[in-house]
Amino acid sequence: MALPAVFFAVFFAWPVTAIVARGLKADGVWRFGRMADVVTQPDIRHVLWFTTWQALASTALTLLLALPAAHVFARLDFPGKQLLRAVVTVPFVLPTVVVGTAFLALVGRGGLLDDLWGVRLDTTVWAILLAHVFFNFAVVVRTVGGLWAQLDPRQEQAARMLGAAPLTAWRTVTLPALAPAVAAAALMVFLFTFTSFGVVQILGGPTFSTLEVEIYRQTSEVFDLSTAAVLTLVQFVAVGTILAVHAWTVRRRESALRLVAPETTAHRPRGAGQWALLAGVLLTVVLLLVLPLAVLVRRSLDAPGLGYYRALTDADGGTFLVAPLHAVWTSLEYAVAATGIALLIGGLAAAALARRDAGRLVRGFDALLMLPLGVSAVTVGFGFLIALDRPPLDLRQSWILVPLAQALVGAPFVVRTMLPVLRAVDGRLREAAAVLGASPWRVWREVDLPLVRRALLIAAGFAFAVSLGEFGATVFIARPDNPTLPVAVARLLSRPGELNYGQAMALSTILMVVCAAALLVLERLRTDRTGEF
Amino acid sequence: MHNKTLVAVATGLGLLALPALTGCGSQGAKDSAADSGTVTLVSHDSWLVSKSVMKDFEKRSGYKVKVLKSGDAGQAVNKALLTKDNPQGDVFFGVDNTLLSRALDNGLFQSYEPAGSDRVLPGYRVDQDEHRVTPVDTGDICVNYDKAYFEEHRLTPPRTFADLAEPAYKNLLVTENASTSSPGLGFLLGSAAKFGKDGWQDYWKKLKENGVKVVNGWEQAYYQEFSGSSEGRKAGGDRPLVVSYASSPPAEVIYAKKRPDTAPTGVSQGTCFRQTEYAGLLSHAKNAKGGKAFLDFLLTKEFQEDMPLNMFVYPVREGAAVPPDFAKYGPQAENPETMAPGTIAANRDSWVKSWTSLVLR
Numbered sequence: 001m002a003l004p005a006v007f008f009a010v011f012f013a014w015p016v017t018a019i020v021a022r023g024l025k026a027d028g029v030w031r032f033g034r035m036a037d038v039v040t041q042p043d044i045r046h047v048l049w050f051t052t053w054q055a056l057a058s059t060a061l062t063l064l065l066a067l068p069a070a071h072v073f074a075r076l077d078f079p080g081k082q083l084l085r086a087v088v089t090v091p092f093v094l095p096t097v098v099v100g101t102a103f104l105a106l107v108g109r110g111g112l113l114d115d116l117w118g119v120r121l122d123t124t125v126w127a128i129l130l131a132h133v134f135f136n137f138a139v140v141v142r143t144v145g146g147l148w149a150q151l152d153p154r155q156e157q158a159a160r161m162l163g164a165a166p167l168t169a170w171r172t173v174t175l176p177a178l179a180p181a182v183a184a185a186a187l188m189v190f191l192f193t194f195t196s197f198g199v200v201q202i203l204g205g206p207t208f209s210t211l212e213v214e215i216y217r218q219t220s221e222v223f224d225l226s227t228a229a230v231l232t233l234v235q236f237v238a239v240g241t242i243l244a245v246h247a248w249t250v251r252r253r254e255s256a257l258r259l260v261a262p263e264t265t266a267h268r269p270r271g272a273g274q275w276a277l278l279a280g281v282l283l284t285v286v287l288l289l290v291l292p293l294a295v296l297v298r299r300s301l302d303a304p305g306l307g308y309y310r311a312l313t314d315a316d317g318g319t320f321l322v323a324p325l326h327a328v329w330t331s332l333e334y335a336v337a338a339t340g341i342a343l344l345i346g347g348l349a350a351a352a353l354a355r356r357d358a359g360r361l362v363r364g365f366d367a368l369l370m371l372p373l374g375v376s377a378v379t380v381g382f383g384f385l386i387a388l389d390r391p392p393l394d395l396r397q398s399w400i401l402v403p404l405a406q407a408l409v410g411a412p413f414v415v416r417t418m419l420p421v422l423r424a425v426d427g428r429l430r431e432a433a434a435v436l437g438a439s440p441w442r443v444w445r446e447v448d449l450p451l452v453r454r455a456l457l458i459a460a461g462f463a464f465a466v467s468l469g470e471f472g473a474t475v476f477i478a479r480p481d482n483p484t485l486p487v488a489v490a491r492l493l494s495r496p497g498e499l500n501y502g503q504a505m506a507l508s509t510i511l512m513v514v515c516a517a518a519l520l521v522l523e524r525l526r527t528d529r530t531g532e533f
Numbered sequence: 534m535h536n537k538t539l540v541a542v543a544t545g546l547g548l549l550a551l552p553a554l555t556g557c558g559s560q561g562a563k564d565s566a567a568d569s570g571t572v573t574l575v576s577h578d579s580w581l582v583s584k585s586v587m588k589d590f591e592k593r594s595g596y597k598v599k600v601l602k603s604g605d606a607g608q609a610v611n612k613a614l615l616t617k618d619n620p621q622g623d624v625f626f627g628v629d630n631t632l633l634s635r636a637l638d639n640g641l642f643q644s645y646e647p648a649g650s651d652r653v654l655p656g657y658r659v660d661q662d663e664h665r666v667t668p669v670d671t672g673d674i675c676v677n678y679d680k681a682y683f684e685e686h687r688l689t690p691p692r693t694f695a696d697l698a699e700p701a702y703k704n705l706l707v708t709e710n711a712s713t714s715s716p717g718l719g720f721l722l723g724s725a726a727k728f729g730k731d732g733w734q735d736y737w738k739k740l741k742e743n744g745v746k747v748v749n750g751w752e753q754a755y756y757q758e759f760s761g762s763s764e765g766r767k768a769g770g771d772r773p774l775v776v777s778y779a780s781s782p783p784a785e786v787i788y789a790k791k792r793p794d795t796a797p798t799g800v801s802q803g804t805c806f807r808q809t810e811y812a813g814l815l816s817h818a819k820n821a822k823g824g825k826a827f828l829d830f831l832l833t834k835e836f837q838e839d840m841p842l843n844m845f846v847y848p849v850r851e852g853a854a855v856p857p858d859f860a861k862y863g864p865q866a867e868n869p870e871t872m873a874p875g876t877i878a879a880n881r882d883s884w885v886k887s888w889t890s891l892v893l894r
Binding site for chain 2: 123202207220299386502
């Protein structure tokens with residue numbers, strides 16, 4: 001418990017406090033009066049209103065489109081299911097700068113909708129909403145689908161036997177059991193869309209602005225730190241509230257249900273209705289998720305003989321001092337380090353949270369660990385700069401800062417994945433082993449490890465993928481001249497010339513493949529009772 | 534019992550994490566050097582110099598150069614300002630005329646007049662009393678046009694700011710959000726320089742009526758909306774006029790899959806705004822001597838002639854030659870609009886604000 005708390009305090013709470021203080025403290029006195037000034041500005045109120053309603057709308061739309069998919073993944077068996085489940089998760093870990101560009105090919109000019117019906121959605125709020133669905137589809141499918149697969153279908157069948165209509169049976173038996181998972185997923189989607197940055201920046205056009213975009217603008221363009229600080233605090237309060245509600249629903253969900261092994265609940269589709277449902281879900285997935293990804297891949301192959309990929313190995317290409325392909329290794333190195341840190345911090349926190357005598361304080365820490373997901377990367381990045389600048393913690397120029405920042409984002413995922421499993425380990429098994437004379441190390445190796453091994457690997461994979469795709473914090477941290485993959489993509493995209501653009505697409509494809517491979521490995525290891533994502 | 538579990542889990546995780554940490558450990562040692570043998574340059578993401586040129590400097594001066602790139606131009610300056618009492622490096626490169634006053638007023642730099650300052654073309658010199666910054670490169674933000682489109686439609690490409698508001702060019706121009714994009718801001722400042730403090734709003738009203746499209750970033754404008762760039766064409770871009778740089782046409786040639794004979798795009802000479810980038814010795818620099826040597830290096834003929842193909846900018850030193858390809862496809866603007874950094878500083882925020890409510894709302 002101590003280590004995660006210290007980590008969290010030093011690498012999150014302190015830097016964020018420092019940057020907020022820089023904006024709000026004058027002559028040693030906090031000036032909270034600024035808050036009222038800023039919040040009552042019409043522009044800011046407009047931003048607050050837009051941020052909230054687009055997040056609500058995105059969440060509703062995501063649930064509408066992803067819940068049927070969650071059902072299909074949970075209850076139906078079909079070939080390629082594992083691959084497809086990995087594919088729907090890829091967008092979640094791709095950098096928005098890449099996806100935004102690809103998504104335009106779907107909803108923009110000359111995109112599919114334009115070709116078919118002459119409908120163009122770019123720079124409308126629909127583009128933002130659809131892109132949010134694209135990114136968060138997996139959150140619902142995994143959170144809700146995971147639980148759905150483990151609900152005993154016999155309960156619903158029993159209700160049917162007793163004469164309930166299919167819909168009534170579903171509404172009165174399955175839905176109440178699922179409700180906490182749906183609520184938790186909805187809250188996560190709301191959190192991610194409330195703090196949306198890249199999507200709004202790229203797809204929304206200049207008329208739409210979220211709180212996160214405004215914080216970025218005030219910090220990095222206008223340099224009005226006091227407005228930025230107020231907005232950061234506003235977002236903090238909002239996100240804190242969301243997380244508190246989330247923690248509450250998750251706890252409720254962990255209590256009552258009796259679950260079965262997911263392999264036993266799925267079957268091949270039966271009857272026209274189920275086939276139609278499967279077809280509908282597949283069509284949605286292909287149109288909404290696969291198509292933008294495919295556009296990326298196609299553009300990367302536009303040069304004869306894999307020309308863009310070959311150009312990646314060339315150090316004299318112009319944009320970098322090292323060959324762009326080198327970014328793959330840099331990214332992998334950082335991701336490995338970030339995964340190690342995230343596992344250590346997240347694992348320890350999960351272990352502490354899993355203890356049955358964990359008090360209110362400890363459980364509050366659970367929500368606290370999630371906070372980095374909801375705080376602007378630019379805030380954390382600038383905070384690092386002014387907080388971690390004196391020995392012994394002068395880390396500003398150290399490579400370790402990048403994996404540390406990524407681990408901040410990865411650790412919550414580790415906690416979410418490990419916690420349910422650790423809570424499920426029967427303490428009596430350990431006691432029995434100890435009574436029979438096993439040393440603590442042996443108890444860990446032979447009781448705990450086999451039980452949590454899969455969850456551990458899954459957590460590792462998630463932390464790995466998240467850190468691989470992390471862009472926001474990474475780009476703010478001064479680093480030696482070794483860009484990570486998403487940063488390299490952004491740099492290539494910021495220069496004119498088709499060779500640069502093609503290389504950006506090729507690098508994105510590589511990033512996608514690496515992410516997908518990591519997730520596919522996870523799929524193989526996926527087992528019951530593991531995690532909410 | 535639970536405590537033991539905790540320890541066991543921790544040990545297990547620790548062991549898992551250990552190879553990860555040590556695997557990168559060797560990298561850490563490299564980074565910690567802050568001795569007088571190293572000079573540290575803080576810059577934005579566009580900084581680039583040929584390896585051989587940098588090696589020459591390191592060999593000649595005896596310093597090792599470490600480069601910290603920290604985001605785009607605005608971010609890099611703001612980060613430097615936040616850390617000015619305990620800077621991350623010795624030299625900062627990449628503050629342009631739109632941000633210069635912010636840097637100078639906040640005391641980011643200390644005085645130093647590099648060797649070779651007398652060779653800087655007179656038009657670019659600033660801060661002649663205190664010599665806190667040195668001009669290093671220059672470039673122009675200009676409207677680019679799609680040659681094919683204008684040939685096909687038998688239309689003369691626009692030449693001036695005023696032309697862009699003509700009905701003949703209705704719905705043809707795409708520009709960037711002045712509050713989030715540096716070319717977008719440059720174009721706004723250019724129009725303000727052209728039409729004056731009181732005239733630019735009228736001009737933008739006309740542009741708006743003439744169907745100007747505004748997107749957030751240069752990437753979208755150039756790669757999605759502009760019909761003249763290779764990628765914009767593929768994406769079905771339908772705007773043959775875009776606010777970009779005078780050096781964009783040579784990039785279209787140099788980075789083409791198959792090299793064309795002429796650039797597919799041209800520059801509207803009367804729509805340009807001049808941007809100059811400066812470098813300076815950071816206040817509280819730990820290696821001021823090395824920083825000074827590096828500033829000298831930035832004005833050498835060797836570095837100045839190396840810049841164009843790396844950063845797509847023009848030299849400011851007299852007699853520095855520009856590579857023929859670069860000069861041929863992207864000549865420097867002849868009579869660009871300019872604005873004094875002080876005027877920009879005094880008006881920038883309020884202009885951007887009224888531009889936003891005028892054009893975007």
